[in-house]
Structures are given as structure tokens and as C-alpha cells.
Amino acid sequence: MAGTIDSTLMEVRDVSKLFGSSQGLLDTLLGREPQPVRAVDGVSLSVEEGEVLGIAGESGCGKTTLGKMLVKLLNPTEGDVEFDGMDVTDLSAAEQREFRQRVQMIFQDPFESLNPRMTVEDAVAEPLQINDIGEDYYERRDRVIEVLEDVGLAPAEPYLRSFPHELSGGERQRVAIARALVVDPDFVVADEPVSMLDVSIRASVLNLMQDLREEYDLTYVFISHDLSLIRYMCDRTAIMYLGDVVEIGDTDDIVTDPKHPYTEALFDAVPVIDPDAERDRANVTGEVPSPRDPPTGCKFHPRCPSVIPPDDWTGSQDAFRRCLQFKLGIQRETLGPTDIPEDEESDDVEEEVDALLRHGLVLDVPEPHRIDPEELSEGVPVEALDLPAAVESALRDAARDVLTDGDYDSARDRLADRIESVCETEIPDLREAEDRTLACHLYGSSGGDR
Numbered sequence: 485m486a487g488t489i490d491s492t493l494m495e496v497r498d499v500s501k502l503f504g505s506s507q508g509l510l511d512t513l514l515g516r517e518p519q520p521v522r523a524v525d526g527v528s529l530s531v532e533e534g535e536v537l538g539i540a541g542e543s544g545c546g547k548t549t550l551g552k553m554l555v556k557l558l559n560p561t562e563g564d565v566e567f568d569g570m571d572v573t574d575l576s577a578a579e580q581r582e583f584r585q586r587v588q589m590i591f592q593d594p595f596e597s598l599n600p601r602m603t604v605e606d607a608v609a610e611p612l613q614i615n616d617i618g619e620d621y622y623e624r625r626d627r628v629i630e631v632l633e634d635v636g637l638a639p640a641e642p643y644l645r646s647f648p649h650e651l652s653g654g655e656r657q658r659v660a661i662a663r664a665l666v667v668d669p670d671f672v673v674a675d676e677p678v679s680m681l682d683v684s685i686r687a688s689v690l691n692l693m694q695d696l697r698e699e700y701d702l703t704y705v706f707i708s709h710d711l712s713l714i715r716y717m718c719d720r721t722a723i724m725y726l727g728d729v730v731e732i733g734d735t736d737d738i739v740t741d742p743k744h745p746y747t748e749a750l751f752d753a754v755p756v757i758d759p760d761a762e763r764d765r766a767n768v769t770g771e772v773p774s775p776r777d778p779p780t781g782c783k784f785h786p787r788c789p790s791v792i793p794p795d796d797w798t799g800s801q802d803a804f805r806r807c808l809q810f811k812l813g814i815q816r817e818t819l820g821p822t823d824i825p826e827d828e829e830s831d832d833v834e835e836e837v838d839a840l841l842r843h844g845l846v847l848d849v850p851e852p853h854r855i856d857p858e859e860l861s862e863g864v865p866v867e868a869l870d871l872p873a874a875v876e877s878a879l880r881d882a883a884r885d886v887l888t889d890g891d892y893d894s895a896r897d898r899l900a901d902r903i904e905s906v907c908e909t910e911i912p913d914l915r916e917a918e919d920r921t922l923a924c925h926l927y928g929s930s931g932g933d934r
């Protein structure tokens with residue numbers, strides 16, 4: 485969608501949202517410090533008038549939380565949100581009224597915004613009453629009819645007395661859109677607006693949103709985990725991972741030439757069309773970690789296929805990645821004797837050390853990215869990795885500590901400095917690189933310690 489991009493309408497600076505920082509009963513009983521979830525972690529971005537800005541990323545990366553802060557359904561724990569020159573975190577009563585009219589949100593589930601006991605007419609007229617728009621009932625009713633027809637519910641009259649449960653999913657979402665637009669807003673956050681709709685009607689609702697953009701002169705923030713929708717709808721796109729924005733740029737550039745390894749992985753992982761075929765998986769390891777205890781440095785580094793070895797690393801990047809994963813397994817105490825298959829167990833410690841290295845250095849990535857297709861079951865012989873001698877001996881010592889005494893502290897110490905990446909020790913700044921904004925050490929970022 486081409487838009488006229490003039491000036492910044494919404495701007496967020498270093499915005500964070502923490503949930504659950506109060507101490508629960510279990511924390512109190514165990515004498516633990518409460519661990520808040522950093523759902524959004526220091527995000528800065530701007531939305532230009534007339535554009536559609538996409539926010540994409542896997543489930544749980546903070547998209548909805550960020551969207552809710554834009555419309556003031558949530559207040560940020562830290563940072564500023566500015567809408568058309570107004571400080572959204574500190575609105576006067578008059579500004580509050582203006583903001584409530586000019587900024588609206590459309591939710592994934594229309595039931596969230598529609599009261600099941602209200603007729604369509606009452607639901608769509610309610611924002612007019614709240615915002616004191618329209619002289620009387622008749623004027624408001626005319627406006628309700630007009631907006632229902634704008635969203636494709638024409639003729640509108642038969643819909644007026646209907647209740648949400650009497651409508652189809654698509655009709656319900658159109659009513660929710662009408663309710664957002666009835667007050668003639670400037671800025672709309674649409675959070676997964678079609679993901680609960682039948683696939684066959686998604687396109688019509690998306691096309692409607694595009695038409696309404698022209699007709700109502702709207703600026704949209706379009707939130708979706710579905711990259712094909714992002715590609716279809718958005719002028720620019722911000723990619724989020726674990727509460728951070730890792731890359732922002734023109735959608736076309738991001739789609740055709742993703743720069744951040746996470747963005748690249750997201751596009752690699754777009755499911756294949758054939759439902760019987762296996763879902764494509766990107767060359768990343770593991771699952772998204774918990775935002776209660778995110779990795780240090782770049783939060784993506786434990787999964788990243790391009791994690792950066794130190795300058796003095798003499799082995800291959802692939803070997804470094806494997807060693808780093810081994811180190812993480814030791815750090816988290818998830819790697820240990822149970823990783824040795826039964827038929828490789830032995831009374832000889834050195835044989836067990838070999839076996840733990842063989843299985844601990846495997847990368848759980850899709851077959852095309854493995855050095856040997858059998859790697860996952862057979863393990864990978866250490867010799868095949870051609871590791872620097874000092875590193876191999878540190879890995880062996882660490883494996884021995886774990887296997888003989890369960891001594892993870894000692895194993896951790898042995899590997900701490902020997903296998904270390906800038907991606908693990910420094911937070912990459914979000915900075916201009918090439919033709920977009922990126923937070924990645926591959927693109928010359930210098931960050932702070934974490």
C-alpha cells in the first residue's frame with residue numbers, strides 16, 4: 485500500500501512494560517526475588533502519518549503489549565509515548581478526550597470489543613455517546629448506518645437490531661471495525677485483525693481495511709505473526725524478538741533481503757503450502773526462551789546461526805556455534821549424563837566424556853544444515869569439528885566434571901572465557917545499518933554490557 489508519508493504521528497522512546505513484578509506467595513515462601521516478565525524491553529520507533537507500520541514476530545514477543553501501550557490500554561513501566569505532540573503517559577483531561585477519539589484499536593477477537601448483550605446499533609453508537617459526538621439519537625443513528633455501510637454491512641438496517649452471536653465471524657469483525665471507526669479516528673492499531681476469521685474471508689476484510697485507510701485518512705499499526713499478511717498490508721515493518729525490536733525497514737526490503745539473522749529465520753520458517761509436508765524450519769536451534777529470564781547480550785544469540793566467534797577463534801564458525809551451545813547446556817545444567825544414549829554408556833570415564841561431547845556438540849537444526857544427516861542420532865565426532873586444542877581440552881574437562889562429580893560450577897568456570905561471543909556479552913544497539921535500522925553485532929553495533 486503506497487502512502488503519503490509526511491510527519492511522525494506516533495513516537496515511542498525506550499518504552500518497556502514489565503508484568504508481575506509484585507512478589508507472589510511462592511516467591512515469598514521461597515524467599516525469592518520476584519522475576520518480572522519484560523514483555524517489551526526498551527523499544528523506540530515512530531509511525532509516520534498515513535503509513536501502515538507492521539509489527540511482526542513469533543507469539544509472545546510483545547507485539548500486543550506494545551500495541552496496547554500505543555493506544556493507552558496499558559501504561560508503560562518506563563519510557564515515553566508521544567501522539568501528535570501529546571505526551572500519552574500524561575494527558576490532561578482535554579487531551580485524554582481528544583486521544584480517546586483519535587486513537588482506536590481493533591482486536592483479534594471481535595468478542596473482546598463487542599458486548600454480547602448489546603445490539604449492533606448500540607455497540608457502534610456507544611463510542612459516539614462516550615465522546616459526545618452527534619446532536620441527538622437520530623444523528624447518531626445516521627452515523628451508525630453510514631459507518632456500517634462503509635464497512636460493507638449494507639444495507640445496514642437489518643443489522644441494527646442484531647446481536648453479535650447472530651452474525652458470522654466476518655460480520656462481527658466488520659462491526660468491531662465500524663465501532664473503531666465511527667468516531668472518525670486518525671490512528672488505528674489492528675492486532676491480528678483477521679487471524680480468527682475463516683481463511684476464505686480474510687482477504688475481503690484486509691481489502692476493506694485498505695479501502696478504509698484511504699476513505700478515513702488512517703494511519704495503521706498492523707500487528708501480525710503472519711508474514712504474508714505483513715507483506716500484503718504494510719509499508720514498513722518492525723520485527724520483534726523477546727520484547728526487543730531487532731530490525732525495522734521498508735517491508736519490501738525486509739522481505740527480499742532480511743538482514744538480522746532472526747528476521748532471516750522468520751522468513752525461512754514460513755510454513756510450506758502443502759499441509760502434509762513437514763513445516764519448514766530455519767537454521768536456528770531451540771525454542772524462544774522465557775522473557776522472565778532472557779539470555780544476556782543479544783537475546784537471540786543462543787539460537788543464532790551467525791553468532792560471532794571471538795577474534796582469536798581459529799576454528800570454523802559452525803564449530804564455535806556448537807561449542808557455545810555446549811556451554812549453554814552446562815550453564816543451564818540441561819546437558820549431562822542423560823544425554824548419553826544407553827548403548828554408549830561405559831565404566832570408562834574417558835569413553836563417557838567422548839560420548840557426551842559427541843552428543844552435546846550436535847546442533848538440533850533441520851537436516852540441510854547438519855554436517856551429517858545422521859548427526860542427530862549418531863552424534864558428531866569431536867575430531868570432525870577441528871576445534872582449537874585448548875577449547876577441546878576445556879570441553880573435555882567440563883564434561884568430566886559433570887560426569888564424575890556433577891560439578892557444574894567447575895564445568896561452567898572452565899568454559900566461561902574460553903568460549904565467549906560478543907553476542908553474549910554486549911547488548912547490540914538499534915542503529916542505522918545499510919538501508920534500515922538493526923540491532924545486531926554483525927552490522928558493526930557497539931553495545932553495553934549486560
Ligand SMILES: Nc1ncnc2c1ncn2[C@@H]1O[C@H](COP(=O)(O)OP(=O)(O)OP(=O)(O)O)[C@@H](O)[C@H]1O
Nearest residue numbers: 503504521523542543544545546547548549550775
Ligand atoms: N497481563 C500480563 N501479565 C503477565 N504477563 C503478561 C501479560 N500480558 C502479556 N504477558 C507476557 O508478556 C509477553 C508478551 O506478550 P504479548 O501478548 O505482548 O506477545 P505477542 O507477541 O502479542 O504474542 P501473541 O501473538 O501470542 O499475543 C508474553 O510472555 C506474555 O506471557
